[in-house]
Amino acid sequence: MPINxxxxxxxxxxxxSRPEFIRPESWRYKRLETNWRKPKGIDNHQRxxxxxxxxxxxxxxxxxxxxxxGLHPSGYTDNLVYNASDLENLNPKEDGIRFGHSVGAKKxxxxxxxxxxxxxxxxxxxxxxxxx
Numbered sequence: 001m002p003i004n005x006x007x008x009x010x011x012x013x014x015x016x017s018r019p020e021f022i023r024p025e026s027w028r029y030k031r032l033e034t035n036w037r038k039p040k041g042i043d044n045h046q047r048x049x050x051x052x053x054x055x056x057x058x059x060x061x062x063x064x065x066x067x068x069x070g071l072h073p074s075g076y077t078d079n080l081v082y083n084a085s086d087l088e089n090l091n092p093k094e095d096g097i098r099f100g101h102s103v104g105a106k107k108x109x110x111x112x113x114x115x116x117x118x119x120x121x122x123x124x125x126x127x128x129x130x131x132x
Contacts, residue, residue: 001074003094011068019056072096075122084111087118095120 002008024039024046026032036058039047046054051118072078076096079089082103097120099108108126115122 004071006073007065007068007071008073008075010065014063014065014068018062021058022055063088071124074121078123081111083107084114087111087114088098089118090120092118092120096123098123099126 010021021036022034023032023037026034038058041047045051046057051058062072070077074096077094079086079090079095079097080100082100083096097115099111099122101119103111112125
């Protein structure tokens with residue numbers, strides 16, 4: 001059972017109701033990809049939202065709900081860890097950990113041992129679970 005279920009559900013509801021934003025005129029020309037590009041022309045109908053048949057524009061209101069910010073898809077909060085002392089302030093039932101980019105294999109194994117003892121969820125472990 002995932003934790004923060006209601007927050008993840010709010011994120012999913014926002015995602016479902018969000019329109020698919022496509023590049024202006026991409027349906028018209030085969031050479032244009034559908035990846036979103038902001039319309040910048042002075043007379044562009046999509047930029048002006050002039051005609052009803054045009055796709056919507058990317059706006060702030062379509063974003064993720066604030067309560068779901070910083071959550072991993074598993075429901076845990078995402079926290080960067082660089083050393084073992086960073087684990088002291090975290091709660092294993094709510095917080096997941098991700099090793100920082102600069103953490104080497106030796107320190108990674110050391111932190112992983114403590115994380116397994118405290119039963120943390122590790123997102124980018126890259127070391128065996130027995131921490132050998």
